[in-house]
Amino acid sequence: MLSRLSPSHYLDADVFAREQTHVFRKLWLFAAFRTALSEPNAFATRELGGLPVLLQNCEGEIRAFENLCPHRQMPLQKEAFGQARMVCPYHGWVFDPEGQVKTIPHEQRLYAYPPEERAGLCLKRYAVRVVGELVFVNLDKNPLPFDEQFTPELQQALADITSHFGAQAIHADLPARYNWKLNYENVLDYNHVPYIHPKTFQPLLREGISDARQGQPAAEAAPAQDGAELPPPPTAGLAAQSFWTRSPIRIEAWPWHGLVERYGEGDLYYNFFLYPNVNFISLGGLTFLLQQFHPVAPDRTEVRFTLCAAREKRRLAGLPAILWGHLKSEVAVLHEDLGHLEALQAALHRDAPRANHGIYEDRLTAVADTYLGLMGEERS
Known part of the structure; x- marks a missing residue:
């Protein structure tokens, strides 16, 4: 054959x-063990589908963003793993748990963004699914239903075995x-x-x-x-x-x-x-x-x-x-x-x-x- x-x-x-x-960029991809993201502001960075991805513990919830500041495309987090707030190391922009810009140093004097432009300054966010201790990310704007890629029976088996991590x-x-x-x-x-x-x-x-x-x-x-x-x-x-x-x-x-x-x-x-x-x-x-x-x-x-x-x-x-x-x-x-x-x-x-x-x-x-x-x- x-x-x-x-x-x-x-x-x-x-x-x-x-x-x-x-x-x-269509399928759900494994990204990290949840144990690596258990602490507040714990993060992991990965390249998935050719894109830089940031996984961040945001007030107890694991979220995924494109790891690029919307200002000058600097990665927010540069290490593979760590624990730090979402702050751009290049110009000090601070992001909230939703990925929106929270504060910009000297914003009015140096940037003077119009309100509608300021409102759009945010990190691109990706879908996350946690199965037991495994964290998956989907990069598509309309993510494939998780059950279409992994059966409920397989998900249960993964949850059972990873509960022993x-x-x-x-x-x-x-x-x-x-x-x-x-x-x-x-x-x-x-x-x-x-x-x-x-x-x-x-x-x-x-x-x-x-x-x-x-x-x-x-x-x-x-x-x-x-x-x-x-x-x-x-x-x-x-x-x-x-x-x-x-x-x-x-x-x-x-x-x-x-x-x-x-x-x-x-x-x-x-x-x-x-x-x-x-x-x-x-x-x-x-x-x-x-x-x-x-x-x-x-x-x-x-x-x-x-x-x-x-x-x-x-x-x-x-x-x-x-x-x-x-x-x-x-x-x-x-x-x-x-x-x-x-x-x-x-x-x-x-x-x-x-x-x-x-x-x-x-x-x-x-x-x-x-x-x-x-x-x-x-x-x-």
């Missing part, structure tokens, strides 16, 4: 620009030289694990990660094995492209495991696929890692890591070291993928043949159909 996508979907600047407009989280960004879609396709492809991760990830799997259709017609499903929950079969439609699974996994016991309120029923690997560009996983309900494949250019992706542990029963002085140790392991696994995906991207050219998918890759076909629909393209 030939891939729905041609090499140009991974190479062309024009395609990339249309993705920003039709995919990333601890307060501390760590972050890292890793640049990669490949198209963002290759990384999302890669996390959907369980069949690469024995070949790319034979010494890191594969030994942890007790039953292997399977979509239960290998060697079977797509309409059939094999029974779950030893606690594994299988995903629904792939179908068309936006909401169908986001789902979750769980599979048995080997987890080495550490003393700190008994000091946190873990999620779930033991040694299971929880794997959430959140279209268009997020893979959220948990090892045994003890650690939680969210990877976001942020598009930078047709052949450039920034892989954003956010990791936390389950909520502490009592304070763990060594928790930062525990988290950094886990993140180091996760980055090592990604580096194994990265080398192969960068080689794949480098070898692509406009006249290259399309990929030949096997029956187990029907999820890639479903995702590609959804992508083409968002892009306004015919299936080919």
Whole structure:
């Protein structure tokens, strides 16, 4: 079965620009953990859909604005995370929780805006949706209904698992030289694990990660094995492209495991696929890692890591070291993928043949159909 996508979907600047407009500025995008925004005036800054976005705790409510002062387009907040009022560092303009200009130093003497112009001086505001401890932003002026992208059942599962998040989280960004879609396709492809991760990830799997259709017609499903929950079969439609699974996994016991309120029923690997560009996983309900494949250019992706542990029963002085140790392991696994995906991207050219998918890759076909629909393209 030939891939729905041609090499140009991974190479062309024009395609990339249309993705920003039709995919990333239309869909709900993960933006931050709510724990990073729990304090008054706490903020986080992100680039989403090619736009600078500011998430700010405004009197207890998380709001999202374009991170540009309407005066001279200076970012209000320049750090990735912090705690500060919404004040432009360039000329001291102060903004209220609604994003309206509250005060302008020496306003009458230096600016003398007419009343109607003064009333329009405000930050562009974006829609926000919080699911458990995950904060999503939509950049469109008429946001897609959230349930059309993520089913209520998936939202409940996310709320349940993220309710166990601890307060501390760590972050890292890793640049990669490949198209963002290759990384999302890669996390959907369980069949690469024995070949790319034979010494890191594969030994942890007790039953292997399977979509239960290998060697079977797509309409059939094999029974779950030893606690594994299988995903629904792939179908068309936006909401169908986001789902979750769980599979048995080997987890080495550490003393700190008994000091946190873990999620779930033991040694299971929880794997959430959140279209268009997020893979959220948990090892045994003890650690939680969210990877976001942020598009930078047709052949450039920034892989954003956010990791936390389950909520502490009592304070763990060594928790930062525990988290950094886990993140180091996760980055090592990604580096194994990265080398192969960068080689794949480098070898692509406009006249290259399309990929030949096997029956187990029907999820890639479903995702590609959804992508083409968002892009306004015919299936080919």
